[in-house]
Amino acid sequence: MDANRYINIALLVVTIGMPLGCTSSYQAHSPIGLGKPITENQIQAWNIDVGPSGVGLPPGSSTAIIGEKLYQQQCASCHGDQGQGGVANRLVGGGSLNTNSPIKTVGSFWPYSTTIFDYVKRAMPHQAPQSLTDDQVYAATAYILYLNKIIPKDAVMDAKTLPLVKMPNRDGFIRIER
Secondary structure (H helix, E strand, O other): OOHHHHHHHHHHHHHHHHHHHHHHOOOOOOOOHHHHHHHHHHHHHHOOOOOOOOOOOOOEEEEEEHHHHHHHHHHHHHHHHOOOOOOOOOOOOOOOOOOOOOOOOOOOOOOOOOHHHHHHHHOOOOOOOOOOOOOHHHHHHHHOOOOOOOOOOOOOEOOHHHHHEEEOHHHHOOOOOO
């Protein structure tokens, strides 16, 4: 009986004590000494997002013809020489998404061509993200689109033409205007 009493008291303390212990009126009234100030130039260096309408695309241009060489040098070791996948995701093909085992690739799943540019610019190549020039990113994007049979090899991709590329699954999502 004494054991049950102690258990009940312990449960009461936990039930009341936990919420009280997790609340605090402490508020920092001055900097707490973590991190360092960031400059406007540093913020702008990371302000590289690109929307579906092309807002945020930088000047520059290229074609899949130029992108093929870049892709073989910078991308093929991870994504396969034809985008078929390797240690990194497959980029090409995928077919219909209305199957029991859909294969989600750039060609079958991504709704906007500008997303390719945004992702490549931001995160590729894996070992050196943000190291490609804007022209190189346009080239890689064009080559990936070409491999997926979405654009011809000589199509020029730039801030005006890239947002006009209609991806196969563009209508498979809710449209977001930016």
